[in-house]
Amino acid sequence: xxxxxxxxxxxxxxxxxxxxxxxxxxxxxxxxxxxxxxxxxxxxxxxxxxxxxxxxxxxxxxxxxxxxxxxxxxxxxxxxxxxxxxxxxxxxxxxxxxxxxxxxxxxxxxxxxxxxxxxxxxxxxxxxxxxxxxxxxxxxxxxxxxxxxxxxxxxxxxxxxxxxxxxxxxxxxxxxxxxxxxxxxxxxxxxxxxxxxxxxxxxxxxxxxxxxxxxxxxxxxxxxxxxxxxxxxxxxxxxxxxxxxxxxxxxxxxxxxxxxxxxxxxxxxxxxxxxxxxx
Amino acid sequence: xxxxxxxxxxxxxxxxxxxxxxxxxxxxxxxxxxxxxxxxxxxxxxxxxxxxxxxxxxxxxxxxxxxxxxxxxxxxxxxxxxxxxxxxxxxxxxxxxxxxxxxxxxxxxxxxxxxxxxxxxxxxxxxxxxxxxxxxxxxxxxxxxxxxxxxxxxxxxxxxxxxxxxxxxxxxxxxxxxxxxxxxxxxxxxxxxxxxxxxxxxxxxxxxxxxxxxxxxxxxxxxxxxxxxxxxxxxxxxxxxxxxxxxxxxxxxxxxxxxxxxxxxxxxxxxxxxxxxxx
Numbered sequence: 001x002x003x004x005x006x007x008x009x010x011x012x013x014x015x016x017x018x019x020x021x022x023x024x025x026x027x028x029x030x031x032x033x034x035x036x037x038x039x040x041x042x043x044x045x046x047x048x049x050x051x052x053x054x055x056x057x058x059x060x061x062x063x064x065x066x067x068x069x070x071x072x073x074x075x076x077x078x079x080x081x082x083x084x085x086x087x088x089x090x091x092x093x094x095x096x097x098x099x100x101x102x103x104x105x106x107x108x109x110x111x112x113x114x115x116x117x118x119x120x121x122x123x124x125x126x127x128x129x130x131x132x133x134x135x136x137x138x139x140x141x142x143x144x145x146x147x148x149x150x151x152x153x154x155x156x157x158x159x160x161x162x163x164x165x166x167x168x169x170x171x172x173x174x175x176x177x178x179x180x181x182x183x184x185x186x187x188x189x190x191x192x193x194x195x196x197x198x199x200x201x202x203x204x205x206x207x208x209x210x211x212x213x214x215x216x217x218x219x220x221x222x223x224x225x226x227x228x229x230x231x232x233x234x235x236x237x238x239x240x241x242x243x244x245x246x247x248x249x250x251x252x253x254x255x256x257x258x259x260x261x262x263x264x265x266x267x268x269x270x271x272x273x274x275x276x277x278x279x
Numbered sequence: 280x281x282x283x284x285x286x287x288x289x290x291x292x293x294x295x296x297x298x299x300x301x302x303x304x305x306x307x308x309x310x311x312x313x314x315x316x317x318x319x320x321x322x323x324x325x326x327x328x329x330x331x332x333x334x335x336x337x338x339x340x341x342x343x344x345x346x347x348x349x350x351x352x353x354x355x356x357x358x359x360x361x362x363x364x365x366x367x368x369x370x371x372x373x374x375x376x377x378x379x380x381x382x383x384x385x386x387x388x389x390x391x392x393x394x395x396x397x398x399x400x401x402x403x404x405x406x407x408x409x410x411x412x413x414x415x416x417x418x419x420x421x422x423x424x425x426x427x428x429x430x431x432x433x434x435x436x437x438x439x440x441x442x443x444x445x446x447x448x449x450x451x452x453x454x455x456x457x458x459x460x461x462x463x464x465x466x467x468x469x470x471x472x473x474x475x476x477x478x479x480x481x482x483x484x485x486x487x488x489x490x491x492x493x494x495x496x497x498x499x500x501x502x503x504x505x506x507x508x509x510x511x512x513x514x515x516x517x518x519x520x521x522x523x524x525x526x527x528x529x530x531x532x533x534x535x536x537x538x539x540x541x542x543x544x545x546x547x548x549x550x551x552x553x554x555x556x557x558x
Contacts, residue, residue, distance in 0.1 A: 166487075180483070180488050181487065183474070184492045189546060190528050190546075193549050193550045195462070199458060208456060219494070219495055228540050232535070235535055246532070249469050253521055256518060264510060272499065274475065277481050
């Protein structure tokens with residue numbers, strides 16, 4: 001039976017394992033520093049067995065789905081131990097540092113740098129879901145550095161999971177995700193914090209929060225263990241995006257302070273263009 | 280047949296009209312400055328007929344659902360023309376100015392200041408929905424100023440629509456909604472604007488926007504005609520909330536610039552408390 005090893009059994013690693021079992025018939029072996037995650041993943045049928053770094057040589061795929069600041073270290077350990085035909089993929093939300101870390105490795109061509117752009121605000125093996133990746137984008141970076149045969153295997157997996165593949169450079173990936181994903185999280189975390197600071201009475205928040213607040217603040221439920229490393233790994237781009245956001249908020253504040261209704265309406269109409277892109 | 284008049288046939292006015300017809304058996308007469316709105320509301324069965332300000336005297340209820348900056352003017356016209364038994368309600372998202380405007384009116388006790396806390400990012404009569412108010416909060420302000428019999432009618436309506444009533448002062452209402460609703464909109468409008476400014480390639484936004492961005496930016500689809508007046512009418516409170524938000528964002532920026540991972544994690548964990556309030 002074809003064997004796949006998943007390292008890191010959280011939301012993304014766990015969901016990938018579920019899909020690979022169901023759609024591709026893999027036997028899934030898992031590795032996780034957290035013994036409770038292993039236990040839970042076995043109970044939930046996410047993995048078939050626990051394994052170790054010494055047993056990667058006969059795996060067809062090894063997926064590295066640990067927090068983004070640990071991916072490079074784990075990848076280097078993995079590349080040192082794989083077999084001749086093993087494909088290694090990661091799921092990191094920031095790609096620049098990772099691609100740089102493996103650049104000089106003699107087995108670099110076994111690696112396909114990947115970012116499945118999907119998730120929820122929940123984490124851990126219990127958060128793993130079927131169909132999480134359905135219709136979502138799988139970003140692949142530096143595909144020219146991967147062996148064509150292993151790249152082809154990665155593409156087949158994406159296809160089996162009904163994902164749309166988008167190839168781009170690590171630099172482009174990290175800049176765009178800073179704007180389209182990471183900034184949303186900063187904005188939502190700080191919105192949650194701001195409202196919680198002022199609204200000491202929780203029932204007030206609950207009662208007055210019509211669906212608008214709930215959707216805007218949804219990402220504020222996301223896990224610190226996942227998001228701290230992402231912000232730090234993509235620091236330059238996140239700060240760039242955050243500065244643009246702050247500039248726009250300060251400008252809005254100025255417009256409101258000076259009663260510039262036309263300017264506020266113009267800002268809103270610019271933002272409304274998002275209607276045409278996201279239905 | 281009991282008659283209700285709805286002035287302003289947008290999302291809220293239109294949805295109220297639908298509910299009142301269905302659940303309370305009212306004959307609905309509509310007023311709207313926009314002839315196309317009247318036409319559409321007739322076509323969609325939201326109203327039964329068009330009416331004018333001269334025919335309010337025999338209405339059991341008059342609902343004022345125009346943009347918030349016009350509510351006071353319309354309310355004063357309405358109060359001058361109603362019958363002995365007419366209940367007048369509004370749906371304004373900001374209550375301070377409105378309550379102040381009607382304070383001296385000889386028929387003040389006919390008025391119940393209301394804010395049904397529900398909505399979507401769409402507008403106009405086409406956006407009107409059944410069940411929009413189901414389980415949502417109806418904020419009522421200055422209830423001591425309303426005649427008990429008419430207040431009772433307003434409460435019956437809220438009950439028939441399965442709304443939870445929350446009574447509060449206009450000042451409290453305007454402060455809390457600034458944090459829990461209006462700030463979310465500012466945050467979302469500016470997020471949409473920021474991302475659109477940098478991402479000139481629309482497919483990039485679409486491709487990279489996993490569900491996270493979509494929910495955070497959803498409110499950025501909201502209408503300028505509705506939101507400009509809300510921001511201006513609630514200017515003091517919105518600026519207060521926006522300043523707190525900016526302070527938190529600037530602090531986060533400082534933490535990130537100086538690699539203070541513990542501080543960032545602490546911020547995120549504070550924001551995570553929202554999990555306990557909004558499931």
